[in-house]
Amino acid sequence: MPQSATPFGPLDFQLVLLRRMADHQPALVDDARAELGVSLADMREANRRWQAMARSPRSHGALRRYRSVLGEPVATVRRRIGGLECEARQWPVPLWPGLRFEVLTAPGGGVWNEWLVRAPGAAGPVLRTAEDLVPWSCTVDEVARAFAPVRPLEGTAPTRWRLAFTPPGGRPCVAGFTWGLLQEVAYTGTAQ
Numbered sequence: 001m002p003q004s005a006t007p008f009g010p011l012d013f014q015l016v017l018l019r020r021m022a023d024h025q026p027a028l029v030d031d032a033r034a035e036l037g038v039s040l041a042d043m044r045e046a047n048r049r050w051q052a053m054a055r056s057p058r059s060h061g062a063l064r065r066y067r068s069v070l071g072e073p074v075a076t077v078r079r080r081i082g083g084l085e086c087e088a089r090q091w092p093v094p095l096w097p098g099l100r101f102e103v104l105t106a107p108g109g110g111v112w113n114e115w116l117v118r119a120p121g122a123a124g125p126v127l128r129t130a131e132d133l134v135p136w137s138c139t140v141d142e143v144a145r146a147f148a149p150v151r152p153l154e155g156t157a158p159t160r161w162r163l164a165f166t167p168p169g170g171r172p173c174v175a176g177f178t179w180g181l182l183q184e185v186a187y188t189g190t191a192q
Helices: 010-021 026-036 040-055 062-070 140-146
Strands: 075-081 084-092 099-105 111-118 151-153 160-165 173-178 181-187
Touching: 010 026, 010 040, 010 062, 010 173, 026 040, 040 062, 062 084, 062 099, 062 111, 075 099, 111 140, 140 160, 140 173
Parallel strands: none
Antiparallel strands: 075 084, 084 099, 099 111, 151 160, 160 173, 173 181
């Protein structure tokens, strides 16, 4: 179990991810905490420590923080997004073996984005209808590809994203994500 005196590591980081997800999927978070063998207090303490590290005046930047907590990435790939070159660094997340935590960095190392993505070679879900959108089953990128065109909406917090789209033959809806993982889908209109 996480303790303030122990180094902050991958288990603690998973608790940080879960803490943000608890606002939308408390039952799934409770199940995940039980799987990890940690208490609600452990999750809150991990989040408190993470926030303290992120806000510390001695902080050496987000990328160094991720490396100190998660170790060296298992993959680093160059990626072009529009006209911009970046690097995508990925780490395994034991709680979700089919996913990786990805950090996108600009030239010079500034962090642009931090979220969960499908691990290379891992099969994602088949997404055809809104009913296929089960919490914790898919990522922002998977929903965007399956239901293109989508419209990105402003998230409700720095680690949250939202996509508006209309599934084939369905009603307009908005999918909400935390750390890049689907949390909920809300219908916003009538079927077309």
